[in-house]
Amino acid sequence: MLVTIPALALGGLMVWVRMPDANNQFHPYEQPVQFDHRHHVADEGIDCRYCHTTVEDGPSAGIPSTTVCMSCHAQIWQKSPYLTEVREKFFNDLPIRWVRVHNLPDHVYFDHSIHVNKGVGCVSCHGRVDQMGAIEQVAPLTMSWCLDCHRNPGPNLRPVEEITSTTWTPPAEAEARTALAETLMEQYDVHPRVSCETCHR
């Protein structure tokens, strides 16, 4: 009894931290602006990089400035009540305070640019945002999840031309899939690191 209760509690905790809920997965957040990725990505076909401009250049993909929003919405839907907040912030030169969905711990230093330049598509980590009304985190974003890919990156690589595509799929046949992975590994000189200091500084 003295052993089982703590053992169960400990075991329970260990199971719990591996549950999606503990990892903040599948939890859509209400944002200050009811921005719908389904509409912008799927219906309008706007490339991710139109708004997330620095994804290829820096550690952060970048949150679009209100100027980016208004570059279209000064012309279309300029009266829409959904955009009241955006207009108000834009004309008052105030920032929109978005809720952070994909939030890595502070001791993790992740860099978007190296991943997209090496052929890791947006979908691989962020899922089908073109099907999300409100953005939610689909990947666990745990260290073991990161390491799974760093140890075997091939299956998650795609040609960089398809990097922002939400619908690209690797070839169906196993042989072709392996061949593509090998080609891309070679072509992009992919050899991910698993040393601690890669992500922790």
Place this chain on the structure above:
Amino acid sequence: MSTKPDAMKLNVLASQPSVDAAPEQKDGMDVLLETGRAAAVESEGAHGKSYWRSIEEKLQTPEFLESTRGEFPVGADLPPSGVVRRDFLQLLGASMALAGIGTACSTRPSDERMVSYTKVPDSLAPGVPQHYASALDTDGFASAILVQAYEGRPVKIEGNPEHPIANGATNTFDQARLMDLYSPHRARSTRHKNKDVAYNTFTEQFVPHLKSLEADGGAKLHFLLAPHASPSLMGLEERIRQRFPNARFHSWTSASRESLTRGAELAFGRPLDPHYDFSQADVVFSLDADFLQRGPEAVRHMRDFSARRDPNGTFNRLYQVESTFSPTGVLADHRLRVRSADVATIAQALAAAVGVTGVSAPSLSAEQQKWVDAAAADLRAAGLKGVVLAGERQPPAVHALAHAITEQLGGIGTTVRFTEPVLSRFATGPSSLQTLAQAIQAGEVDTLFISAHDPVYGAPVDLGFEELLKKVPNTVYTSLFEDATARAATWFVPATHALEAWGDNRSVDGTITFTQPLINPLYTGVRSLPELYALFLAEPYRSSYQILRDHWLGETGAAGFQARWEIWVQKGFQENSAYPEVEASGATGAAARAVSQLPTVKEGLELNFRVSDQIGDGRYFNNPYLQESPEPLTKIVWDNAALVSPRTAARLNVKTNDVVELVYRGKTLEAPVFILPSHADEAITVALGYGQTGAFNYLRSPGSETVGFNAGLLRHQDAVWFDSGLEVRTTRKTYELVQTQTAWSMEEPVPEALKPLSRVRPIALEATLASWKSDAKKINEPLRHLTERESLLKPLPPKTGPGVQQWGMAIDLGRCTGCNACVIACQVENNIPVVGRDQVKRGREMTWLRMDRYFSGELEDARAVVQAIACVHCERAPCEYVCPVNATVHSEEGLNVMVYNRCVGTRYCSNNCPYKVRRFNYLHYSTGKTPTERMSMNPDVTVRARGIMEKCTYCVQRIQRARIATRKAAAGGEGSSLIPDGAVVTACQQACPSQAIVFGDVADPETRVSKLHADARSYRLLNDLGTLPRTRHLVRINNPNPALEPEAPSGSDHH
């Protein structure tokens, strides 16, 4: 092993002699001195000389032996006060029980916000650092910098790599001045008679008042300016003169370099600035010139001088005459310690010995005469490759003599060049203050505008500047901090930091250098100097940007201005704007006149003032990073002391930590004594800048309202740097000065494996050039041999693979003066906290990079060697074997990495580290910071919490940044995925003006670091342990004159 022990000419660090060699404790320093000499002989075997960190160690006093019994200093392991970890865990357990574990709580914060820009600034990518050229002013000279900013937030200052003076390097002060920007103690409100008022209140009252001064052309309007050569400010001053033709301008700094210009005037008939070219100089003779540490050109001096300290090239030789052991003196091949007043006599003797006409030889002691004659012969042999220079503390006549000797040698135009002086308009020394004081006494001053740094604190005490200010009805003062002058002035306007406003100035060579702001003023109440100047012009408000731009538009014309302007601002300076070289001759002819102007040498105990190596003349008093940087020679932090030689201490019957009364011209000052080896006898040195009133809580010394004592209270107009006539009275009080390096000892009895080779443990190594040239291999062989030794530590499997590079570092002891620029750079880059005096006392300083200083030789004529040491990244790292939680592990690139979030704080690793480079967060040093202080944090480096071990990472964030850039280019088909040599520059390497630190890939034999590792001078520290450190040090080579070192050619070094 073929080398016989007696063939070794290496100077190695001695082990501590056994306890029974310690002298019996007797009263009286002279007894200790005698026994000390005996002990020194005891420990110096045939294998080199003994090294020691403090006099207590040298003398093996019982206190020293007591303090070194344990590895860590007393108090290092005391439990911290406040909420401790165990309490915290208990509380955590209780709160979890209360909350119920089953509730749906996520492991991540759910409501963290991302704040978008409304309009993204040009070329800004979040997380990608941007670099802007700017400049900082020191005593009127611009030092060109490159500032690194993240999202508009400056976090690091480097030297401007393209600027002719900076060439990418900085000094300690410039590194730390970023912290002034974010200091929570910055003044932020305009004050009227010490009450907060709105800035508008000031302008509303002051501007009409100025109108009333117009009547007599501003005859009662005076300006006391910080020295500057800013073209735009001069333009404004010119216009102020147009409105107030009778206004008078004065200029002053407490660390004036006027004597250089005046000395050249005496020698050549007109005021000139000397510029020394140490890349050309074979023999350098310095008369009290701390030219590697002080002055606006020191960064360039360091670079040129140290490049000539490589035995593979033409080696130079430095003779240093000085009273106080200086960082320049550390690198000297021969150092003569004399009182500052006697430096003039040495100059005269040297002039006579070199053969300057009209200079008769003064009488010197036989020993000194021999020294001077040998140096003179050396200088004559060097001819135009010889140079003699004098320091700013010496009177102009000594400078004139130095120029006369250089001219006699033919060095003018080669080793020294002259230009028009940069600070040409006004006197900057005490004479200018005297003129102002006379005007105030005569009631001729109604309004005084002060931009000079804190004259109430820094002005010579006999001026009574604070009393004088009370006689001026309207005083306006502007400064970064609310200091003594701010409290004495009628109006005080807080100033902008250099990174908050536009401006321009000239570098020491005349290059026009621009100050570009990186950030809007943090406080709305602060004003830049040009904005305040503009008040005197009765014109509409213009920003500092507009003022600067308008000035240069007027100066250079509108045609093509925008293109010019953009290039200037981008580069940070105007190319080819340095003053041209001026023909200078006639110094030898003026030598006789210079001799006649030499001050008479007075006997008696001499009082020396020195600008602090840590906090300057006091302007960095509020900068904790500088307060905690150890004084280069004494290693004292958070204090100044009365430095005295061992012999004089014995005569005065005082010892370190005794409080004495310094009595000079009827004024008395209490100061703790510190005995500094190799200090001049019959002289006491005190550092200026300390003891300012109104010090903030955390800056205070125990039982005091301030830090240190104000040496300026003894400083007089006619003796700003030194004077005889000091009297020292002993008191019964003591005061504990806190030093670094007394803890963290690497020395221990010589390991068994080393005993056949040496009786001493090699740590900081030196050899003479002569022995090196004849026997380099033999000298180094014992060190290399030790790598073969069996080690308990298992060898690591070789790490190879595509894209894997092996990092390593080389630190050249022969180039290092111990200036601390690297230490501060490391602290700023890596978010290393300042811990305060009390924590340093317990050996809890956090600096990853420390600067060890070892003395060697006789107590009275000791030499010093400094050694920068951080984690050496052992290939077989002892720390890694003992960590129970794998928090310190090896990366495939040879980094010994520290995983903070695994660390549970057992401190086993620190215990097992032979180099003592691991630092433990005993307390929450990084919490409790103000929002502005938090802004100074480098976002690329984790801020560590309490209970975490940390240490040098080889700037892993810089490696990663370079790696990502290289690999992105490689993925796009450009170049290899290996980081090219030179792409990773560590913070310490970047700051080092003498380029003593080199970092790179040691697996590639073509990199700079590999070549240095392959150099015969390189050695592995504590090699006998078999740890295979990746950082290797390079043996320091000295180049003594054989005429002065008779035993040098054959035997071991010196005893």
